[in-house]
Amino acid sequence: MSSLMHLLRLGLLAFSCLFWAAGLAILTLGVWAQISLADYMLLSANRYPNAPLILLATGAAVTAWGFLGCLGVVANLPAVLKAYGFFQLAALVAGLAAGLSGLFYREDIAGGFRSGLQRAVGGYAEDEGRADALDGLQRALACCGAEGWRDWLTSDWNGTSAALPDSCCARRKGCKNRPLPSDAAEGVEAAGIHPHGCFGKVFSLVNDNVFHIAATVLGLAFAQVGGIAMTFPLKGYGVARYRELFQVPRFPRNMSGLAFGGPPG
Structure with missing residues (x-):
């Protein structure tokens, strides 16, 4: 069991490092879009004024959570791993929504x-x-x-x-x-x-770039499934190890049968 958990920890650590690197890439893309594409956004009849800011916010969030994921694995912090798992679940839903929207609305853009x-x-x-x-x-x-x-x-x-x-x-x-x-x-x-x-040139540029960005986002979203599958077992194992090391008692879920005045007769 311990060898399996060790492999899971290594796998989740590698995944978290990649997740952190992806956050840095999205953050860099947001900075580039804010600097280079701000003027071009003015030429679209469909207003996307906050698109670069959304990339910046997403990149910052993914970078921060990727770092916390690495910290949770290395320091074996169950609470951090639990929060990281729920963030990955949210990233899965958001990534699917963003990727599919990009694919379906390319012609609209x-x-x-x-x-x-x-x-x-x-x-x-x-x-x-x-x-x-x-x-x-x-x-x-x-x-x-x-x-x-x-x-x-x-x-x-x-x-x-x-x-x-x-x-x-x-x-x-x-x-x-x-x-x-x-x-x-x-x-x-x-x-x-x-x-x-x-x-014609803008259409080719937008069509190709949106397709590749949407495909990348969908790939990252599906990758969250592997991260989620590794995070929650490690979180449960971390809680068990914490109780074992610090001798934390496991209380029964139903406390109604216990009497506080003395031992049961």
Whole structure:
């Protein structure tokens, strides 16, 4: 029995270390999302303002509980192991919900970016923050407009002229303030304009990344089953060892038959 418990302790310790490392990875992802993706969030018609903060909070919680799990295993603390087991159960439910939501709502997320990009192009002159985010996206992904550069022809920013923002230019020389080209692809490339719209690139980026993130979250969620299966037997074994070492008496569950005035007659 003791050898089995020893193997369980080693297994749970390894799992807790991986759980702690996963928390650090989620925390790092949250910091990156908060710094790098905050502007891009402005371009979605579906508002996800707290998504990076949720990643930060989740990463911090998983990191803290992973450390407590390691502490509970090493120091053989039954109360900590019990709390750790219930946290893993909550992480299992939350991970399944988050992972399945990410898989089922990928197209909804991408559709929100389509509507948001169209709105950002149409109201380019009205919202400076969204305009800066759109310029950054067009430069980063080498794209122009939502579906293509012709989206700018109907933008309020154009007025009576027909021009494109500098962020649509693949090269500045010969692109800025020149007449817009024909629909032919060679004319667009000759003008130095990014030939592709931003939505197609954003859709591929979001679709691929959300799928991988959701699959990873689901994998971590199912991994909690192994952690739970190891935690609660160790918790029970730890309680038994505590009673044995410190000679804590085990009281009967039903105390109604005991008399406090003396021994029973």
